[in-house]
Amino acid sequence: MHGLDPDVLIIGAGCAGIAAARALIARGQSCVVLEAGARVGGRAFTTRALGAPLDLGATWLHQAHDNPLTAFVGEHLDHDTVRERHLHLGDRFATRAEFAEYWRAHRAFEDALEAAPLTPDRSVMGAAPEAGPWDATIAHWLGSQINAMELTGISLEDYVKTDLDGPNLLPREGVGGLVPRLAEGLPIRLNHAVTQLDWSGRKGQGGVVARGAWGEMRAGRAIVTVSNGVLAAGSIAFTPELPAATRAAIAGLPMGLLTKIAFRAKGADRLGIAPFHTARRAVTPGAEPPMSWIFWPFGADHIFGFVGGARAWDLSRQGPVATEAAARADLAAMFGPRVDAVLGECLVTDWGENPLFRGSYTHARPGHHASRDTLATPLGDGRLRFAGEACHSRFAGTIAGAWLSGESAAA
Ligand SMILES: Cc1cc2nc3c(=O)[nH]c(=O)nc-3n(C[C@H](O)[C@H](O)[C@H](O)COP(=O)(O)OP(=O)(O)OC[C@H]3O[C@@H](n4cnc5c(N)ncnc54)[C@H](O)[C@@H]3O)c2cc1C
Incomplete structure (x- = not known):
């Protein structure tokens, strides 16, 4: 010019x-x-502050078979091939049979969303089944924990037209x-x-x-x-x-908000959870919405978790000390006081407060x-x-x- x-x-x-x-x-x-x-x-940022690579922002290459970044990925793993999901029911983890039942309900919930007419102004929640015992947990997971916003605030059309399926690749370098x-x-x-x-x-x-x-x-x-x-x-x-x-x-x-929290293990105790496995709690009416956790990726000595949606904004305003305390309490609700001896140094992301981002990603x-x-x-x-x-x-x-x-x- x-x-x-x-x-x-x-x-x-x-x-x-x-x-x-x-x-x-x-x-x-x-x-x-x-x-x-x-x-x-930007929002793709890996730190080694806890030793091994740890993504503070984007974690997975979703829909890997047609994700444009798959062409550039180095050493990686398809997370879906190695992750086992553990669901905590308040006093214990679900048995395999209970988890299978939950997972069937999860698929039925998603099928109901896919099948719902895309009426203008309809929210995802407006099309969700609300009959089953697992539905509050599923809605929390798909809303706050994946889309960083409660399903009541997300356009159904936007939701069903966004592809977030597997394969979900985890690059070793982050x-x-x-x-x-x-x-x-x-x-x-x-x-x-x-x-x-x-x-x-x-x-x-x-x-x-x-x-x-x-x-x-x-x-x-x-x-x-x-x-x-x-x-x-x-x-x-x-x-x-x-x-x-x-x-x-x-x-x-x-922008919705998804805050990440990571802990480095103090010693050799791995909480009985294998590398790449995940754990989360079922939603309990009246209690704080639960977080979700991924354990020891690539055998590293850290775990990381997410808190999303309204609770994430609330904790973000309270600051990292309050967020860390809430995260420790969430893990203690699954593993008991044992976590005190396991969880060492902690990292909490600031996507919500950082003026260069002001949230994690958009929803319509x-x-x-x-x-x-x-x-x-x-x-x-x-x-x-x-x-x-x-x-x-x-x-x-x-x-x-x-x-x-x-x-x-x-x-
Ligand atoms: C916790 C978390 C988990 C996520 N998980 C996943 C995942 O697993 N998979 C996935 O695909 N995506 C995930 N995402 C979303 C993904 O990270 C973003 O969608 C993507 O990185 C956004 O890229 P962008 O280029 O649109 O924006 P950005 O990455 O935000 O880039 C914009 C850039 O603009 C800069 N900037 C801001 N203001 C100014 C200014 N005034 N002047 C100049 N520069 C400025 C910023 O510093 C930034 O570098 C996650 C995000 C977060 C926060």
């Missing part, structure tokens, strides 16, 4: 930004990626090992938070101008990949203001499934385009959706 200005500015170096930059460069276009944080990968590897060599500027984006295309200005405390940069077009939490908070001032339809789409796709409010396509619609003759997990319908909320939407924005 103007001398050395790049063809495209990409805001955010998560999955979508990395995919967009790779696709542009492959097409012979120049680009610069402006990333507010001090690292690439998803946050894999994704930043794909950014090697890309023109990424870290610590470049964009606070203003002028996409007016005013005469003499050409395309877009991004500004921040670091200065300003011009380009022909911009692809904005920051989370919808960041967009909804108004962290980037757009000039001119975004169209009403785009603002409504952002509001229709709020009832009636707002179409918002994903609206948000992905180019604006200003193609000068401005949004990308990221919120902009993909089939792989909504995931690294696969973020990646594909980045590629399609670049195209």
Whole structure:
């Protein structure tokens, strides 16, 4: 465009930004990626703070046979081939027969959702069976613990059109090992938070101008990949203001919250649970909603768990000390006081409070499934385009959706 200005500015170096930059460069276009944080990968982030790789954000490559990131994965394992699920019933773990009954109910619940007519404005809960003894546990699992939001707040259409099936691959290096590897060599500027984006295309200005405390940069077009939490908070001032339809789409796709908690074992006791197995408690009316746990991945000496939905937001506001205490109590409810001797150092994620994310991933409010396509619609003759997990319908909320939407924005 103007001398050395790049063809495209990409805001955010998560999955979508990395995919967009790779696709542009492959097409012979120049680009610069402006990333507010001090690292690439965004919500794909692996730490070794507890020794072995531990994903603080994305964990699995879902739907691996058509996940675009499967092509790049190194050593990995299909979690479904090695995980046994343990369900705690309040005073003991379910027997195999009880678990089989629960799992049948789980499949029937999902079949009922698939078969329900996609009436506009219908929530997932509006189509859920509520007759069986397991249904509250299943709804909690599918809502808060998988979609980071209670089923009452999620569009049925969005839910059934999102593919989250297996195979579910666990990369040994972590998803946050894999994704930043794909950014090697890309023109990424870290610590470049964009606070203003002028996409007016005013005469003499050409395309877009991004500004921040670091200065300003011009380009022909911009692809904005920051989370919808960041967009909804108004962290980037757009000039001119975004169209009403785009603002409504952002509001229709709020961020849910999934907080991860991990513990390193103090000694040799592994709680009698084999590597890769999972455990969770059945929902008890009147009690705090339970968390879910994955034990000793790849034989590492840590476990990790999730708390999602309203309880996750509540604990996030209370802070990591309260979240750790709640997590210890959740595990003690299954394993008893033995956990005190097992659970050592703890890590708690801050996706909810972190101003670069403000949540974990989006869901569509009832009636707002179409918002994903609206948000992905180019604006200003193609000068401005949004990308990221919120902009993909089939792989909504995931690294696969973020990646594909980045590629399609670049195209
Ligand atoms: C706990 C948790 C578990 C998850 N589990 C899975 C899973 O198992 N499988 C799966 O597929 N997905 C999972 N996800 C979702 C997945 O991580 C996201 O969908 C995906 O990483 C989003 O990528 P993105 O590029 O759309 O956004 P992001 O990764 O958020 O990238 C946007 C980037 O923009 C940057 N940014 C923010 N503000 C600015 C600004 N003003 N200027 C410049 N840069 C800015 C951010 O720092 C960030 O790097 C999980 C997420 C979380 C949090």
